[in-house]
Amino acid sequence: MKKHNFSAGPCILPQEALQQASQAILNFNNDNLSLIEISHRSQPFIDVMDKARSLVKELLEIPEGYSILFLQGGASLEFLMAPLNLMQNEGKAAYTNTGAWAKKAITEANNIGEVIVVGDSSDKNYNYIPKGYQIPNDVDYFHCTSNNTIYGTQMKEFPSCPTLMVCDMSSDIFSRKINVNNFDLIYAGAQKNMGPAGTTLVILKDEILGKTERKIPTMLDYKTHIKKDSMFNTPPVFPIYVSMLNLQWLKDLGGIETIEKINQEKAKILYAEIDRNPLFTGTANKEDRSNMNICFLLKDASKEELFNQLCDDAGINGIKGHRSVGGYRASIYNAMPIDSVKVLIDIMKKIK
Amino acid sequence: MKKHNFSAGPCILPQEALQQASQAILNFNNDNLSLIEISHRSQPFIDVMDKARSLVKELLEIPEGYSILFLQGGASLEFLMAPLNLMQNEGKAAYTNTGAWAKKAITEANNIGEVIVVGDSSDKNYNYIPKGYQIPNDVDYFHCTSNNTIYGTQMKEFPSCPTLMVCDMSSDIFSRKINVNNFDLIYAGAQKNMGPAGTTLVILKDEILGKTERKIPTMLDYKTHIKKDSMFNTPPVFPIYVSMLNLQWLKDLGGIETIEKINQEKAKILYAEIDRNPLFTGTANKEDRSNMNICFLLKDASKEELFNQLCDDAGINGIKGHRSVGGYRASIYNAMPIDSVKVLIDIMKKIK
Helix, strand or coil: CCCEECCCCCCCCCHHHHHHHHHHHHCCCCCCCCHHHCCCCCHHHHHHHHHHHHHHHHHCCCCCCEEEEEECCHHHHHHHHHHHHHCCCCCEEEEEECCHHHHHHHHHHHCCCEEEEEEECHHHCCCCCCCCCCCCCCCCEEEEECEECCCCEECCCCCCCCCEEEEECCCCCCCCCCCHHHCCEEEEECCCCCCCCCCEEEEEEHHHCCCCCCCCCHHHCHHHHHHCCCCCCCCCHHHHHHHHHHHHHHHHHCHHHHHHHHHHHHHHHHHHHHHHCCCEEECCCHHHECCCEEEEEECCHHHHHHHHHHHHHCCEECCECCCCCCCEEEECCCCCCHHHHHHHHHHHHHCC | CCCEECCCCCCCCCHHHHHHHHHHHHCCCCCCCCHHHCCCCCHHHHHHHHHHHHHHHHHCCCCCCEEEEEECCHHHHHHHHHHHHHCCCCCEEEEEECCHHHHHHHHHHHCCCEEEEEEECHHHCCCCCCCCCCCCCCCCEEEEECEECCCCEECCCCCCCCCEEEEECCCCCCCCCCCHHHCCEEEEECCCCCCCCCCEEEEEEHHHCCCCCCCCCHHHCHHHHHHCCCCCCCCCHHHHHHHHHHHHHHHHHCHHHHHHHHHHHHHHHHHHHHHHCCCEEECCCHHHECCCEEEEEECCHHHHHHHHHHHHHCCEECCECCCCCCCEEEECCCCCCHHHHHHHHHHHHHCC
């Protein structure tokens, strides 16, 4: 039975990418060797790395003066690397607290320097995006999370920023147009719109580095990885390869402009059903609703069993909400076809 | 044409593991979902992680009181994590300097505390393993590298150690019997005898942690990952899965005892040819020769072209030596069949 994979991450990837990845495990590049048993210093893998980088550059229209890195450790390690690389000794940074991941980023930065929380939606279980806050001039950088996977909220606009702009885009990168010029450091764990778990994309403006006197450990220093084109040590070969395939799929589809329209349409029809159907209610503030993670509650608990059963019967996977919100979460990342969203909507219409 | 993959890492993996991995990319666990698109919190992946851990425990006969972790960042990040977790404030540690990776480990530890180099083979381009050194009583730990991939040397015995014993076993773990009781912390990048690039195995005695007053960043604190069974953040799903397949292959083959005999035999016949054949010479001190990475020179440079051509024609891959040693390096990890070693030996016999 065909599955409709609404998992929050790791999550759905295009079938074309999965087919090619499966083949490359057996025989990559027609060399009769597996992708995962060749040297990362061999030309076939250097070509993969180069292509992955150039696809990121092209899809996001990254200007000159930025480096593109494929690292390890997920956004969780970036929570540490960002302050280590950008905060002065006894420095400070401004953060928005918009969810569980933002909170972890704050905790980590707080151990390096001082964090000023300039916007905070924890008072309402993170169901909205704080706005209208002032970012102080005298901080080393400002940090925000563009999309909050657990709570289904998304920044529709980014504040004007008098300091370095740092953004965790783990769950909505490549899903919509962004102006990279407005950011100094962007990072994203791969396992949503970019690829499988195991690599982290980092995009950063080169000139922001080297301004702190802090001694940064080698592996946590962005300069280490820039100098060696993300090959200071053995890179996570397979996750980078599948990311490359996935980005090629996105390019072939028409790039960010095309996928953004598709993503908007998918989200629009699903939110429309949530708003129309008296059995359901969305959990996020309407104007801050995420186009990636759509969180909703079934108001009548007695109907949960039926709804879950119908979802199961239809092959719907990974729709259970995070325990801190409850209810349901439909993650509809780039690779999610609109037809799968319609399958879910049909079930929502069906239960009475 | 069948390839004989002598790459130093990433390197050869068993065909059975590659076949299963390829299939899991398309349809894992008969769920009609790819392994790389399911949640790492789903039972099928938790089962993978549990199985990988229990195979490590069984194969290495790891006693109670040790934790087994699958992390990211390779041995390079462990070079930092080991001193961060084990060194006291203003503490010191003893290291052996036996190669390029040992040297990097020393550099990193030196930024955290004081390093005392107790054994050093850099005077002879690391072609031997230092012995007879004394490990001071008053250091926080002793660190060594069991096998030096680039230089083809291997510790045949480990010194008696009056302090914590830390070992980087990246390139020979699972290749021979070790007594885990004699070690407090073992780490290994996966991409040799364990699996594909992208995960790091860490085995550590729980009681050694929590003894430093240093504030350790969350992601670099072993306790973080022990508490969450290596799932504090999204783990590198695919590299862990393939590691599990590879360890299952090793278990089915008969475990460490069996593979150690096979590895000894492979190394023995190749070194025998190097010693017999007047055209070749080994680069490592005989008593310290690695059973994993066999480094040798072709004495007559005019025959290089022919030798390279014969190797190419036979499907031999990845045999070029590291630039810091030159010549050739045949890496004959666990998955390398003895028949492939014989193909190489036949070529060595052939050239005159």
